[in-house]
Amino acid sequence: MPAIEAIAQRHGIFILEDCAQSHGASLNGRQTGTWGSAAAFSFYPTKNLGALGDAGAVTTSNPALAEQIRLLRQYGWKTRYISQINGINTRMDPVQAAILRVFLQHLAESNQRRAAIADLYTQGLAGLPLRCPAVRPGAKHAYHQYTIRSASRDRIQAGLSALGIPSAILYPVPIHLQPAYKNAIRIGPGGLPETELAASEILSLPLYPQIPKQHVELVIQALRQLLG
Ligand SMILES: Cc1ncc(COP(=O)(O)O)c(C=O)c1O
Incomplete structure (x- = not known):
C-alpha cells in the first residue's frame, strides 16, 4: 500500500x-x-x-x-x-x-482463530514443493483464505478432491481476461504475466474459524502424500 x-x-x-x-x-x-x-x-x-x-x-x-x-x-x-x-x-x-x-464484536477473536489455523498449515506444509502465504513484517493477515501456490495446482486439487477434501480457486480468471472487461482494459504487449501465472497456480485450502484441528491435519497429511 x-x-x-x-x-x-x-x-x-x-x-x-x-x-x-x-x-x-x-x-x-x-x-x-x-x-x-x-x-x-x-x-x-x-x-x-x-x-x-x-x-x-x-x-x-x-x-x-x-x-x-x-x-x-x-x-x-x-x-x-x-x-x-x-x-x-x-x-x-x-x-x-x-x-x-x-x-x-467477535471479529478479532475469529480472526485470531483463522491465524492459528493458518500457522498449523504453514508448519505442516513446510518443506513441500509449494508456496505458502508469507506475511511481511508489520502486517496482520486476516486469513480470509489460506492460499497456496504450485505449478501442479490442478493435480493437487484433483488429488484433494478424490479424498473428499474441498478446495477453491479464488479466482480463476483475472479481470483483464474476463469476457466483460477484456476489451475495456488496455494492457500492453505480453498481458499481465504475473497475474496470469498466479491465477494458474493458486489454491485455497479449507479454512474457517471453527474448522476442527483434525480436519486441518487431514488436509496437511493429504498434501504431504500428494507431494511427498
Ligand atoms: C476480493 C473480492 N472483491 C469483491 C468481492 C465482491 O463482494 P460483494 O459481492 O459482496 O460486493 C468479493 C466477493 O467474493 C471478493 O472476494
Whole structure:
C-alpha cells in the first residue's frame, strides 16, 4: 500500500481499496480500509465479517466523497423523493446491520482463530514443493483464505478432491481476461504475466474459524502424500 500510495500521489490517481477479504487486517498498525481514498467492504455471509445475507459498506475519511456515496446509495436523494444525482438503491437491510453489529464484536477473536489455523498449515506444509502465504513484517493477515501456490495446482486439487477434501480457486480468471472487461482494459504487449501465472497456480485450502484441528491435519497429511 505505501508503494501504491506513492504512485497514486505522483499521478493523481484515486485509490479504491477492495477490502472484501481483509476485515481486521492491518499494515504497520494501520487498518485496511483507511489507506485509499475510499474502501469497499463486503459482508457477504462467507466473509470474515459476514451478515446472513448480502451486505457491504464503503469507508472514507473524505467528507465530500462520503456525501456523494450517501447520495448514490439512495436514489441520489438529499431530500426525500428529490434525486440530485443519478443514484441507485444499495441500502443495507437494518436486520443485517443489527446482526453485523453483534458479529463485529467477535471479529478479532475469529480472526485470531483463522491465524492459528493458518500457522498449523504453514508448519505442516513446510518443506513441500509449494508456496505458502508469507506475511511481511508489520502486517496482520486476516486469513480470509489460506492460499497456496504450485505449478501442479490442478493435480493437487484433483488429488484433494478424490479424498473428499474441498478446495477453491479464488479466482480463476483475472479481470483483464474476463469476457466483460477484456476489451475495456488496455494492457500492453505480453498481458499481465504475473497475474496470469498466479491465477494458474493458486489454491485455497479449507479454512474457517471453527474448522476442527483434525480436519486441518487431514488436509496437511493429504498434501504431504500428494507431494511427498
Ligand atoms: C476480493 C473480492 N472483491 C469483491 C468481492 C465482491 O463482494 P460483494 O459481492 O459482496 O460486493 C468479493 C466477493 O467474493 C471478493 O472476494
